[in-house]
Amino acid sequence: MDIETFVERSFGEWRSQRSAHHLAFAHFEEVRSTINIEALTVDEPGVLELCQRYKVSPDEVVSPFKMSWEGESDWDEEQVIEGSTILVPVPDSATTGKLLREQGYAETMESAGTYCITDDGTFILTTAYERAAAEEKIWFATPDLRFRVSLIKTSSGKGVTTASFSSEVRRGVKS
Amino acid sequence: MDIETFVERSFGEWRSQRSAHHLAFAHFEEVRSTINIEALTVDEPGVLELCQRYKVSPDEVVSPFKMSWEGESDWDEEQVIEGSTILVPVPDSATTGKLLREQGYAETMESAGTYCITDDGTFILTTAYERAAAEEKIWFATPDLRFRVSLIKTSSGKGVTTASFSSEVRRGVKS
Numbered sequence: 001m002d003i004e005t006f007v008e009r010s011f012g013e014w015r016s017q018r019s020a021h022h023l024a025f026a027h028f029e030e031v032r033s034t035i036n037i038e039a040l041t042v043d044e045p046g047v048l049e050l051c052q053r054y055k056v057s058p059d060e061v062v063s064p065f066k067m068s069w070e071g072e073s074d075w076d077e078e079q080v081i082e083g084s085t086i087l088v089p090v091p092d093s094a095t096t097g098k099l100l101r102e103q104g105y106a107e108t109m110e111s112a113g114t115y116c117i118t119d120d121g122t123f124i125l126t127t128a129y130e131r132a133a134a135e136e137k138i139w140f141a142t143p144d145l146r147f148r149v150s151l152i153k154t155s156s157g158k159g160v161t162t163a164s165f166s167s168e169v170r171r172g173v174k175s
Numbered sequence: 176m177d178i179e180t181f182v183e184r185s186f187g188e189w190r191s192q193r194s195a196h197h198l199a200f201a202h203f204e205e206v207r208s209t210i211n212i213e214a215l216t217v218d219e220p221g222v223l224e225l226c227q228r229y230k231v232s233p234d235e236v237v238s239p240f241k242m243s244w245e246g247e248s249d250w251d252e253e254q255v256i257e258g259s260t261i262l263v264p265v266p267d268s269a270t271t272g273k274l275l276r277e278q279g280y281a282e283t284m285e286s287a288g289t290y291c292i293t294d295d296g297t298f299i300l301t302t303a304y305e306r307a308a309a310e311e312k313i314w315f316a317t318p319d320l321r322f323r324v325s326l327i328k329t330s331s332g333k334g335v336t337t338a339s340f341s342s343e344v345r346r347g348v349k350s
Contacts, residue, residue: 017201019194021342026192028205141326141335160316165340167196
């Protein structure tokens with residue numbers, strides 16, 4: 001599967017259940033959210049800005065998209081978690097490349113991660129931050145069901161502090 | 176990685192956090208448990224019994240083992256979940272084969288599943304039951320940290336009813 005196909009299969013509105021395991025304390029966190037993934041054009045200001053920041057020509061960009069979410073955690077039900085980010089794939093082959101992102105997961109800052117898509121269609125993204133590293137695996141069980149495993153690692157990459165698992169069901173589809 | 180190596184890396188006592196996502200109702204279930212995985216010899220009565228049941232010669236068996244668990248679910252904290260099962264790999268190549276099991280996950284009956292180990296060291300087990308199918312992926316993030324994603328599917332294999340994710344940290348090791 002190439003990156004265009006992977007991104008295209010991801011478009012739409014998803015109902016997400018996420019469980020985070022905080023490993024040192026064996027704590028659980030549960031988050032329910034709605035995720036929206038939509039196509040952007042390369043000439044969108046946010047896309048061009050990321051290109052400029054990372055010195056990438058807009059010609060190298062494929063399938064930029066916007067992801068937005070709104071949800072709540074069982075740790076603090078009063079607080080609504082919401083946000084959005086722009087993601088910009090910059091392939092160096094059909095199945096590998098860089099992913100520029102306005103705002104990262106582990107730290108609230110922009111990031112440039114490295115992705116690959118394995119033979120069995122799993123998208124794997126690795127991102128190094130200043131004080132941590134993140135690894136994310138996303139795969140489709142069916143066209144309307146995606147899974148996502150995210151690891152937050154120490155910056156050395158040796159220890160895992162948090163592992164989380166999301167089930168994402170396309171909105172309006174019975175699982 | 177071959178099946179001997181995979182089984183050997185699994186021996187020991189593990190502290191497990193498992194989150195189950197019941198997809199139709201967007202329900203969460205949390206289970207904390209201790210899992211023990213230990214080697215058996217091929218001449219163990221339980222191993223020979225499974226061989227006989229599935230018409231497999233004990234010569235074909237590699238690295239039989241016993242898995243036992245004890246834990247509690249947040250759905251019913253009074254109830255202690257405990258059990259054990261014998262697992263018998265019957266390879267047909269270094270990375271593929273059958274896995275005989277005294278008792279399955281999706282239904283409380285014995286099972287014979289089919290496994291393969293991918294290039295990146297992920298063990299994938301597929302088991303067909305009478306009214307459901309199960310798919311389990313297990314991989315090591317570090318020698319002391321395993322992850323496991325289990326799907327319970329409808330017997331047609333098209334729908335997923337439950338997805339669960341386990342983080343397993345070797346006992347006595349800080350994650």
